[in-house]
Amino acid sequence: MAQSLDDIVRVNVTVSPTAQSAGTFNIGLIVGTSSVISATDRVKIYSSVADMKSGGWTGTEPEYAAATLYFSQNPTPSKVVIGRWDETGSETAVEAVDACRAANNDWYACYVVDAVKAEITAVAAAVEAMKPESVYFYTTTDADVASGTAGNIMETLKSASYKRTFGIYSKTAHAGAAAMGEAMGLNTGGANSSFTLAYKTLVGVAPEALSTTQVNYILGVNGNVFTTYGPSYQLLVQGTMADGTHFDEVLNLDMLTAEIQIGATNALVQAGKIPQTEDGLSLFISAIEDQCEKSVTRGALAPGVWNANPVLTLQKGDVLTKGYLVLAESIASQSQADREARKAPLIYVPVKLAGAIEHAVIGVIVNR
Structure with a gap:
């Protein structure tokens, strides 16, 4: 009788949880x-x-x-x-x-x-x-x-x-x-x-x-x-x-919001653990950035100047080079209560809508 290879090399297969989608917005x-x-x-x-x-x-x-x-x-x-x-x-x-x-x-x-x-x-x-x-x-x-x-x-x-x-x-x-x-x-x-x-x-x-x-x-x-x-x-x-x-602004922001929510949830579900450290926070931010990229790909977000109030390090007049930015307060600034509750620091996602041109004034200058 042949002996089991498990005594020499044991292979365990772990299947990660299936990632969920943000749902449909076209029905x-x-x-x-x-x-x-x-x-x-x-x-x-x-x-x-x-x-x-x-x-x-x-x-x-x-x-x-x-x-x-x-x-x-x-x-x-x-x-x-x-x-x-x-x-x-x-x-x-x-x-x-x-x-x-x-x-x-x-x-x-x-x-x-x-x-x-x-x-x-x-x-x-x-x-x-x-x-x-x-x-x-x-x-x-x-x-x-x-x-x-x-x-x-x-x-x-x-x-x-x-x-x-x-x-x-x-x-x-x-x-x-x-x-x-x-x-x-x-x-x-x-x-x-x-x-x-x-x-x-x-x-x-x-x-x-x-x-x-x-x-x-x-x-x-x-x-x-x-x-x-x-x-x-x-x-x-x-x-x-x-x-x-x-209408497109409502639709685009609904899609972005749903994708960020489901992307962040998928990150929490699929990870064994996201450490409550700056490196762990970076992993979480990366998951959110991946979702924002979908809006860029669709053409809903685009690079532009931030003309709203400052958000953490983002100042009025700064350029959002990707059309969005994901910012978070530092782990070190968390209260002990939030840390013990295993909360992430506050995360902000400033975005720049691509907008649309729907009206124009054209001047025709004639020289005789």
Whole structure:
């Protein structure tokens, strides 16, 4: 009988814990009251409208119509989540969206079909505080918006300073789902994939025939509209949330925040131990820097001058050569209580957004 080689050389295999990802930021949720999906199932994921047809949708439902616009955009989103709003249980729109979040964490943006003003306002408030962070798209045909009447939905949401709600004035049903599909399709996460929603085309949406005064009013209350510019341009303007923040800024910071959080957690989980020393802190900082590099690769962060208040050694006027900097207070400055609680010193991540050019003034100088 041969003797075991373990007596000479013992090999132990250790598999490190699987690193987690920061989740998806390119899937939309469409919520409606159709009974194709049961309240018990709550949500189902589809890769196309053909996939929906195979799943029992007839094509006459408002969720199907919204999904058709969602999937019609270029590039096409890879998936949609359809959620059930259970009106039979006297459920509100907010309760439906919350239930869809509890049932599925894959989606980032949401749209509620045929929502009225009160429901839009309530969902906007709920999404503002939602975890994981999400955004809400809605459509309004409210004549008070086009006429600039006080108290209209866009003015109301602007007054509430909601930065997670994107509204579009359109007579095309579910134009908001089209804008959501455009955003989810464009967010591939690849190199130089950062984008804005300004000046995009919404396939399947009719441009609104509005006066300049009407368009300027809608933009002034931080709404959005798909309309005609010049002889032939049909453009979505301006790509802003209800508080005036550009959609891409909200998206990019949500992705950066989630990646830093998951990257730091992965570092703690995968390491046998991160020593509470300057060298150990450097390892932790390196894990955060790796996540910041993803935003640089996408084009969301870029080198620039720091024009905000000083942060530790970073002074106003300094150049962030990589578009970000990860700084930490020293281990030596920690209180004994924090050290015994095994806390890291405070860590700061100043970043410089790449921004975007969306307006220009060009001077033509003629010499005869």
